[in-house]
Amino acid sequence: MAKQTPTLMDQIVSLCKRRGFIYQASEIYGGMGNTYDYGPLGVELLRRVKDAWWGAMVTERADVVGLDSAIIQNPKTWETSGHVGGFSDPMVDCKKCKGRFRADKLQDARCLEKPSKIPGECDGELTEPREFNMMFKTNVGPVEDTGSVAYLRPETAQGIFLNFKNVLDSARIKPPFGIAQIGKSFRNEITPGNFVFRTREFEQAEMEYFVPPAEDQQWFDHWVEARHQWYIDFGVNPDKLRLREHDPKELAHYAKATTDIEYHYPFGWGELEGIANRTDFDLSRHSEASGTDLLYFDPQTKEKYTPYVIEPAGGINRMALTFMIDAYEEQQLEKDTRVVLHFHPEIAPITAAVFPLVKKDGMPEKAQAVAAMLRKARFATFYDEKAAIGRRYRRQDEVGTPFCVTIDGDTMETDVVTVRHRDSMEQEKVKISELVGYLYEAKTNWTRP
Amino acid sequence: MAKQTPTLMDQIVSLCKRRGFIYQASEIYGGMGNTYDYGPLGVELLRRVKDAWWGAMVTERADVVGLDSAIIQNPKTWETSGHVGGFSDPMVDCKKCKGRFRADKLQDARCLEKPSKIPGECDGELTEPREFNMMFKTNVGPVEDTGSVAYLRPETAQGIFLNFKNVLDSARIKPPFGIAQIGKSFRNEITPGNFVFRTREFEQAEMEYFVPPAEDQQWFDHWVEARHQWYIDFGVNPDKLRLREHDPKELAHYAKATTDIEYHYPFGWGELEGIANRTDFDLSRHSEASGTDLLYFDPQTKEKYTPYVIEPAGGINRMALTFMIDAYEEQQLEKDTRVVLHFHPEIAPITAAVFPLVKKDGMPEKAQAVAAMLRKARFATFYDEKAAIGRRYRRQDEVGTPFCVTIDGDTMETDVVTVRHRDSMEQEKVKISELVGYLYEAKTNWTRP
Numbered sequence: 001m002a003k004q005t006p007t008l009m010d011q012i013v014s015l016c017k018r019r020g021f022i023y024q025a026s027e028i029y030g031g032m033g034n035t036y037d038y039g040p041l042g043v044e045l046l047r048r049v050k051d052a053w054w055g056a057m058v059t060e061r062a063d064v065v066g067l068d069s070a071i072i073q074n075p076k077t078w079e080t081s082g083h084v085g086g087f088s089d090p091m092v093d094c095k096k097c098k099g100r101f102r103a104d105k106l107q108d109a110r111c112l113e114k115p116s117k118i119p120g121e122c123d124g125e126l127t128e129p130r131e132f133n134m135m136f137k138t139n140v141g142p143v144e145d146t147g148s149v150a151y152l153r154p155e156t157a158q159g160i161f162l163n164f165k166n167v168l169d170s171a172r173i174k175p176p177f178g179i180a181q182i183g184k185s186f187r188n189e190i191t192p193g194n195f196v197f198r199t200r201e202f203e204q205a206e207m208e209y210f211v212p213p214a215e216d217q218q219w220f221d222h223w224v225e226a227r228h229q230w231y232i233d234f235g236v237n238p239d240k241l242r243l244r245e246h247d248p249k250e251l252a253h254y255a256k257a258t259t260d261i262e263y264h265y266p267f268g269w270g271e272l273e274g275i276a277n278r279t280d281f282d283l284s285r286h287s288e289a290s291g292t293d294l295l296y297f298d299p300q301t302k303e304k305y306t307p308y309v310i311e312p313a314g315g316i317n318r319m320a321l322t323f324m325i326d327a328y329e330e331q332q333l334e335k336d337t338r339v340v341l342h343f344h345p346e347i348a349p350i351t352a353a354v355f356p357l358v359k360k361d362g363m364p365e366k367a368q369a370v371a372a373m374l375r376k377a378r379f380a381t382f383y384d385e386k387a388a389i390g391r392r393y394r395r396q397d398e399v400g401t402p403f404c405v406t407i408d409g410d411t412m413e414t415d416v417v418t419v420r421h422r423d424s425m426e427q428e429k430v431k432i433s434e435l436v437g438y439l440y441e442a443k444t445n446w447t448r449p
Numbered sequence: 450m451a452k453q454t455p456t457l458m459d460q461i462v463s464l465c466k467r468r469g470f471i472y473q474a475s476e477i478y479g480g481m482g483n484t485y486d487y488g489p490l491g492v493e494l495l496r497r498v499k500d501a502w503w504g505a506m507v508t509e510r511a512d513v514v515g516l517d518s519a520i521i522q523n524p525k526t527w528e529t530s531g532h533v534g535g536f537s538d539p540m541v542d543c544k545k546c547k548g549r550f551r552a553d554k555l556q557d558a559r560c561l562e563k564p565s566k567i568p569g570e571c572d573g574e575l576t577e578p579r580e581f582n583m584m585f586k587t588n589v590g591p592v593e594d595t596g597s598v599a600y601l602r603p604e605t606a607q608g609i610f611l612n613f614k615n616v617l618d619s620a621r622i623k624p625p626f627g628i629a630q631i632g633k634s635f636r637n638e639i640t641p642g643n644f645v646f647r648t649r650e651f652e653q654a655e656m657e658y659f660v661p662p663a664e665d666q667q668w669f670d671h672w673v674e675a676r677h678q679w680y681i682d683f684g685v686n687p688d689k690l691r692l693r694e695h696d697p698k699e700l701a702h703y704a705k706a707t708t709d710i711e712y713h714y715p716f717g718w719g720e721l722e723g724i725a726n727r728t729d730f731d732l733s734r735h736s737e738a739s740g741t742d743l744l745y746f747d748p749q750t751k752e753k754y755t756p757y758v759i760e761p762a763g764g765i766n767r768m769a770l771t772f773m774i775d776a777y778e779e780q781q782l783e784k785d786t787r788v789v790l791h792f793h794p795e796i797a798p799i800t801a802a803v804f805p806l807v808k809k810d811g812m813p814e815k816a817q818a819v820a821a822m823l824r825k826a827r828f829a830t831f832y833d834e835k836a837a838i839g840r841r842y843r844r845q846d847e848v849g850t851p852f853c854v855t856i857d858g859d860t861m862e863t864d865v866v867t868v869r870h871r872d873s874m875e876q877e878k879v880k881i882s883e884l885v886g887y888l889y890e891a892k893t894n895w896t897r898p
Binding site for chain 2: 017018019020023025026027028029030031032033035036037038039040042043044046047054055059060061062065066067068069070071072073074076077091100132136137138139140141142150152159162163165166167170171172179181184186188190200201286289290292294368371372375376378379380383384386
């Protein structure tokens with residue numbers, strides 16, 4: 001087990017680069033620490049994960065609306081939220097090699113002069129730990145002075161709290177209701193992050209669910225259950241998921257309770273998503289600091305109160321990595337081995353690949369017409385006419401394409417194509433005129449193999 | 450005309466705030482210059498515009514793939530691209546009031562001490578203009594020194610050029626082909642921006658289309674035409690669009706030719722999107738600076754060349770604003786006036802609103818069941834049971850909802866609902882079992898009134 005686990009991550013990193021899921025950012029300039037770019041398949045994977053999240057969290061729900069707030073807000077936001085004062089890691093400096101290291105992760109750090117040594121265990125003296133803020137700073141406007149300092153948001157949540165009143169005033173909703181947001185957040189992480197598990201910039205997906213204070217526990221339980229189920233609905237192996245309640249001493253300063261949904265990664269159990277009871281902490285603080293009343297007035301009970309907030313918060317990139325790790329299989333077949341990603345068809349970057357059996361007799365033209373028809377129906381479609389058909393299937397298995405559509409001699413006479421299913425490798429004959437409907441059905445009825 | 454035009458913008462700004470399209474960012478803290486947050490309807494509008502762009506530019510095309518590159522790249526990227534040296538505005542300082550102003554926009558600036566005066570026309574002496582870089586700077590890693598300086602990207606295009614080879618190596622495509630990206634870009638704009646027409650952070654949509662050098666003109670023409678048509682396809686009034694070729698002296702340093710698609714805004718003609726022929730400028734520069742070969746080798750002709758690049762580039766926020774301005778109408782009816790947004794149904798934030806005619810006799814429950822069915826089919830659906838039916842129609846007209854579905858006494862007996870169309874205000878009877886299909890059809894067959 002200890003031997004296999006690094007190998008799986010290596011294989012996934014290699015597959016990601018080779019097939020265009022994920023590249024190292026700025027690679028031609030020697031890279032950029034903890035930063036990645038998403039290639040043609042990676043960006044489609046992210047899009048599917050975002051759509052699946054938004055669909056379940058906003059579109060399908062009557063009680064949740066969306067929001068898209070700016071990355072650079074008025075800096076008072078982060079003073080009030082506690083991030084300017086408290087969003088930091090303890091760092092030590094080595095007086096000899098001048099390196100700076102996380103005090104709580106010294107075991108993972110290496111002396112700059114003697115890389116085989118741990119700082120402190122070489123002969124350099126370490127300073128006392130100092131707090132290092134993880135927010136990226138910048139300057140806004142024409143003058144670089146302290147008056148113009150601003151921050152890249154370290155979380156999307158605060159943008160939601162700032163707009164609580166705006167949404168209440170314009171969207172005709174009342175507690176219990178949620179405001180959901182997907183967007184980039186930035187953290188100046190010093191420690192390396194297990195590929196895209198932890199990166200300096202990441203696409204966050206957060207929902208703040210505002211409830212009457214007395215209903216906090218029931219809604220906390222609801223969202224832990226709903227978010228856990230969402231991963232299972234989109235194909236994640238339930239045996240690799242677990243719920244972990246935070247110890248009281250582990251809780252963030254704003255939280256009354258937190259439960260993590262953890263996944264069993266190749267490098268161990270890790271947080272996939274967290275559900276926190278943030279109480280009325282944020283609304284109360286912003287209300288006090290801004291002088292703007294952030295209460296809810298219930299016209300029925302005539303009661304005025306600050307809602308409690310239940311927050312399911314995850315990262316789209318980490319979700320995508322998890323779907324990929326979970327979907328990955330090296331499958332022993334009778335004569336060979338195939339690498340296959342068993343993505344849920346709603347998550348797969350390519351929905352259908354279209355092949356002419358051979359590159360003649362009008363088959364490529366016919367196949368291209370079928371591909372164009374599927375693209376017009378907004379299926380992500382890949383056309384491939386190169387190499388033997390078996391090899392083309394394998395290429396699609398490796399990137400998780402659920403359906404391969406082959407045009408052969410029969411098709412030219414009968415307008416019937418062969419649909420080959422990724423997981424079972426079974427083949428079915430389908431009329432071209434019924435193909436779009438057939439694939440919709442097959443997507444919907446997919447079950448985890 | 451001169452009197453009416455500001456009024457239309459004011460009305461749109463007011464509608465945006467009142468109905469939850471767009472709020473001033475950090476409003477409770479006094480705002481943040483040139484920065485806006487998108488509310489429940491605004492975020493859905495942005496999502497539709499992004500999906501329409503991605504659908505036409507990537508999903509429906511066999512020759513274009515997507516990408517999602519990081520916002521903070523290795524700073525050498527911006528040295529090579531010319532942004533560190535040249536992406537700047539000329540600024541002057543007033544020696545008396547200490548204000549800093551754009552030298553080329555002094556007419557719009559106001560002295561800090563005598564706000565009724567233009568700098569230079571008050572008694573403060575101005576410095577000579579100095580170049581002020583518009584990129585936001587930050588520091589990456591644990592130490593704030595020049596070695597750790599990085600920039601927020603001012604355009605998404607460079608992230609595409611950096612990955613040209615990665616995409617070629619992994620995606621099995623060859624020129625002519627495109628790489629498309631949607632993502633945030635940041636510019637430290639000093640001048641105010643006509644609401645969301647120009648903002649400090651904005652969602653950019655760019656596509657770099659790589660072609661053999663000899664084919665640059667034909668593809669330039671193709672993309673000018675395709676992008677122009679895209680706006681018309683999604684409902685923009687063709688009479689309000691025009692194409693404008695850049696003068697040779699107006700061209701950016703990297704461009705051989707540029708054509709802007711302009712829209713006639715309430716504040717005059719303005720750039721909606723630009724199509725540029727960037728030649729081989731970017732790939733050649735990055736190739737030279739990085740030492741990485743960014744050529745394309747054509748296996749058929751055995752030729753090696755640096756492709757030319759045709760770039761259609763726009764901003765999602767500006768597109769959304771344009772769709773909104775263009776869709777806006779105050780319509781005189783027989784007895785009253787209605788405000789209506791004639792959004793294309795693919796662009797409208799809410800696709801269907803569902804109303805019980807009255808709040809009794811089981812109609813609310815039935816209507817909620819119909820709303821849930823539409824949500825499950827991933828239609829953005831709004832349920833409303835408050836106020837008279839006519840007033841509910843008007844509320845939906847104002848935010849551009851193309852279809853209102855009413856459940857009345859008949860529905861309780863026959864399962865037939867009334868669908869009311871926004872533009873014509875005509876009503877049709879539709880069976881609940883056929884409603885999803887009916888709305889799909891109606892969306893597809895919509896034409897500009």
